[in-house]
Amino acid sequence: MDTPTLDTPVDPYLTGVYQPVTEERDDTDLRVTGELPTALRGQYLRNGPNPMFEPKGHYHIFDGDGMLHGVTLGDGRASYRNRWIRSAGLEAEIAAGHALYGGMANADFPGPEVVGDAGSMKNVANTHVVRHAGRILCLWEAGPPTIVGADLATVGAWDFDGRLRGPMTAHPKFDPVTGEMMFFGYSALPPFLRFHVADASGALVRTVEIDLPNPVMIHDFVTTAEHVVFLDAPAVFDFAGFAAGGPMLAWKPELGTRIGVMARDGDGRDIRWFEIDTCYVFHFMNARSEGSKVVIDACRLSRMDIGLESEGAITADADNHLARFTVDLAADRASWERIGRLPGDFPRIDDRRAGLANRFGYTATYSSGHDGSPFDAVTKYDLVAGTETMQTFDGRVTGEPVFAADPDGTAEDDGWILTFVGDEHHTQLAVLDAHDLRVVAEIELARRVPFGFHGSWLPA
Numbered sequence: 469m470d471t472p473t474l475d476t477p478v479d480p481y482l483t484g485v486y487q488p489v490t491e492e493r494d495d496t497d498l499r500v501t502g503e504l505p506t507a508l509r510g511q512y513l514r515n516g517p518n519p520m521f522e523p524k525g526h527y528h529i530f531d532g533d534g535m536l537h538g539v540t541l542g543d544g545r546a547s548y549r550n551r552w553i554r555s556a557g558l559e560a561e562i563a564a565g566h567a568l569y570g571g572m573a574n575a576d577f578p579g580p581e582v583v584g585d586a587g588s589m590k591n592v593a594n595t596h597v598v599r600h601a602g603r604i605l606c607l608w609e610a611g612p613p614t615i616v617g618a619d620l621a622t623v624g625a626w627d628f629d630g631r632l633r634g635p636m637t638a639h640p641k642f643d644p645v646t647g648e649m650m651f652f653g654y655s656a657l658p659p660f661l662r663f664h665v666a667d668a669s670g671a672l673v674r675t676v677e678i679d680l681p682n683p684v685m686i687h688d689f690v691t692t693a694e695h696v697v698f699l700d701a702p703a704v705f706d707f708a709g710f711a712a713g714g715p716m717l718a719w720k721p722e723l724g725t726r727i728g729v730m731a732r733d734g735d736g737r738d739i740r741w742f743e744i745d746t747c748y749v750f751h752f753m754n755a756r757s758e759g760s761k762v763v764i765d766a767c768r769l770s771r772m773d774i775g776l777e778s779e780g781a782i783t784a785d786a787d788n789h790l791a792r793f794t795v796d797l798a799a800d801r802a803s804w805e806r807i808g809r810l811p812g813d814f815p816r817i818d819d820r821r822a823g824l825a826n827r828f829g830y831t832a833t834y835s836s837g838h839d840g841s842p843f844d845a846v847t848k849y850d851l852v853a854g855t856e857t858m859q860t861f862d863g864r865v866t867g868e869p870v871f872a873a874d875p876d877g878t879a880e881d882d883g884w885i886l887t888f889v890g891d892e893h894h895t896q897l898a899v900l901d902a903h904d905l906r907v908v909a910e911i912e913l914a915r916r917v918p919f920g921f922h923g924s925w926l927p928a
Contacts, residue, residue: 502909516920531571534594557590595638596922601670628672742802748772753815760798814868859905
C-alpha cells in the first residue's frame with residue numbers, strides 16, 4: 469500500500485536512517501547470506517515510529533505513528549511484512565488526508581469537532597511489541613495497549629475488559645515461572661504511578677497505587693521473584709508550561725533520584741525509597757533478589773535529555789553505561805558501580821531469566837564512544853566473568869539485540885541474537901550466534917526499515 473506522505477524532511481528524526489517509509493509490503497523468499505538455523509522458527513517483530521503524514525510543527529521521534537516490521541523465519545526461508553498500527557487518531561487523520569495531532573514538541577490537542585471520538589491524544593503505539601496470553605500487544609507509555617493480529621492488522625485498543633485505568637508502560641515484565649505480566653502506568657495527574665498484574669490468562673487481577681511527590685516520566689522498571697523496583701528520577705512533567713509554549717518535560721536535578729523497592733504482593737504503602745546519585749535510566753537489563761539485597765543491572769545516564777528543551781535530537785551522553793545498582797534492605801542503603809566499558813543502551817537478556825539471576829546480557833553499543841550517531845555494534849556481557857564481546861557491522865547502524873532461545877538448548881546463551889542493521893538505503897536482519905556474536909546469517913530486506921525501538925521474538 470502506497471500512502472502520500474512527507475515532503476522533504478527537515479527534522480533530524482525524519483532524515484537518514486530515521487526517514488519514514490511510505491508503503492506497506494509483503495515480501496517473500498528474501499535473499500539470505502549464510503545459513504539460517506533450522507531451529508529458528510517463528511516471527512521477529514520490531515516496533516517503531518513512522519509518521520504517515522507531514523507532522524504539524526516540530527517533530528519528535530516519540531510522536532511517530534507506530535509501524536510494525538515482521539520477519540517470519542522457518543525452513544531456511546524468510547519473508548517480511550510491515551503494517552501501520554491504525555489507531556483511532558490515525559484513522560481520523562486518514563479520513564482528513566493530513567495530520568491533525570501535535571505531539572511532545574508542540575501542544576495541539578484536537579477536540580471532537582476535529583477528530584470525532586478518536587480522543588484528543590493519538591495513541592501511536594510505537595514503542596514495543598510483546599505477546600502475552602495469546603495477544604500481540606503494541607505498546608506506548610501514554611495510552612493503553614493496542615492488539616494486532618498475527619497478520620499485523622490492527623484489532624484495536626485493549627483496556628483489559630475495562631479494568632485498566634490510565635496508560636500502560638511500553639516495558640512490561642513477564643514472570644517465567646507464573647506466566648504473569650507485570651506493568652505500570654505513570655500519569656501527569658494524581659495518582660502519578662500505578663502498578664498492575666495480569667495473570668497468565670491475560671486478566672488484570674491487581675492494581676496498586678503508589679504515591680510520588682512529583683509527576684515524573686518513568687520509562688521502565690524491573691521486577692524480581694520477590695520485589696518490584698522503580699526509579700524516581702527528576703524528569704518532571706510541566707503541562708502548564710507546555711501549554712504556554714515551554715517544554716513538556718524538564719530535568720530538575722535538584723529534586724534528586726530515589727530507588728523504590730516494594731514486595732511483589734505489596735499494597736504501595738510498604739514501598740521503601742533509597743536515595744542514589746542523581747541519574748536516569750531509560751532501560752533496565754534485569755534484577756534479582758539475594759537475601760536482603762536487590763541487585764539491579766541497567767543502562768545509567770547521568771542526566772536525561774530527550775530533545776524537548778533544545779528542540780534537537782535525544783542526547784544519550786557519553787556516561788550512558790551499563791551499571792549495577794545494589795539496594796541493601798537490611799542496611800537501609802543503596803549504591804551503584806559502572807560495569808560496562810562502552811556506552812550503550814537497549815539491554816536485553818534471555819527472557820526465561822527475567823527476575824532471576826542471569827549470567828549474560830546484551831546491549832546495542834556505540835563502538836568508539838558516543839558521538840551523536842546511532843548504535844553501530846552489539847555487546848555481550850558475561851556478568852560472572854566480567855568480560856565483554858562486541859560485534860560491529862561495517863559502519864552500519866544497528867538496534868536492539870533481541871534474544872531468540874534455541875528450543876533444543878540447555879545453556880543460558882544457547883540461542884541467537886536478532887537485530888536490524890543497515891544504512892539509509894538498505895536493511896538486513898542479522899542473526900548472531902549468542903555464544904560469541906558471530907554472524908551466522910543476514911537476510912536482505914527488499915526495502916529499508918527505519919531505525920526504531922523495541923521488539924520481540926515470537927517462536928512458532
